Amino acid sequence: MMKRFLILMTAAGAAQASAPSATEILQQVDQYRMPVNSFEASVRIETGNGQEPGTYVIRGANYNQVLVEATSVDQRGQKFLTTDSGLFFYAPRTRRAIRLTPLQTLLGKANIGDLSRIRFSHDYDAAVQESEADGCPAKSCVALELRSRSEAATYAKITLLAARQDGRYVPLKAMLYVASGKLLKIATFEAAKGGLPPTTRYADPQQPSEETRVVFEKVRAAEFPANMFNPRTLEQ
Known part of the structure; x- marks a missing residue:
């Protein structure tokens, strides 16, 4: 009996040791959402309400430096730069870049932070949620609680x-929750295909039928000069 108990305990310990931590799970999720560190991507945002889709080019490096440039007619020339020191916005009619928050609406239900802060592990501490979460029915499913550790x-x-x-x-x-504790919106991730990041659908919990889709159309590895991610470069 004691031998059987020791075998079970050993097996349980081995399983626990092999199970990835919350941080490791989050890193795997990030790798799935954006498989390259330094990249250039073409993105389309669809609101589904008759509004023309917005198109953008995203250039990112080192997980925390991202430049988003609008290319659609109604937003062309607008640039959003995010670094650990903040988010900067430049429009052709302005004299200089101004500061914004990542919650600034970009189009529909999509915020600028949804494009410029793609990797969660850079901004959040992760822990496995002990209580059962709705929408996580499979045994292979895990719920993580992410708490922000960065003002960005x-x-x-x-x-x-x-x-x-x-x-x-x-x-x-x-x-996705804001500082007041309010559930701002829900993001649903579709399966990634063709080497592209997954399409993400954003919806207001009070109006779930009104979705905004963020679709990656192209993505490639790329290297950029350091000054590309300087706020003063936006004004040039």
Whole structure:
């Protein structure tokens, strides 16, 4: 009897040791959402309400430096730069870049932070949520609670649902909260295809039928000069 108990305990300990930590799960989710560190991507945002889609070019480096440039007719020339020191916005008719918050609406339900702060692990501390989460039915599904540790973070708290697929964790859904504790919106992640990051659907919990889709159309590895991510460069 004692031998059987020791075998069970050893097996349980081995399983626990092999289970990834919350931080490791989050890193796998980030790798799935953006597989390259330094990149250039073309993105389309669709609101589904008859409004023309917005198109953008995103250039990012070192997880925390991202330049978003609008290319659609109604926003062309607008630039958003995010670094650890803040978010800067420049429009052709302004004399200099101004500071904004990542919660600034870009189009529909999409905020600028949804494009410029793609990797969660740079801005949030992760812990496995002990209580059962709605929408996480499978045994391979885990709910993470993410708490912001950076002023540059878009949201104060995120409940992230991830599932194990093909040996790694991929994102399913994220509940996005602001500092007041209000659930601002829900992000649903579609399966990634063709080497592109997953399409993300954003919806207001009070109006779930009104969705905004953020679609990556192209992405490639790229290197950029350091001055590209300087706020003064926006004005040139």
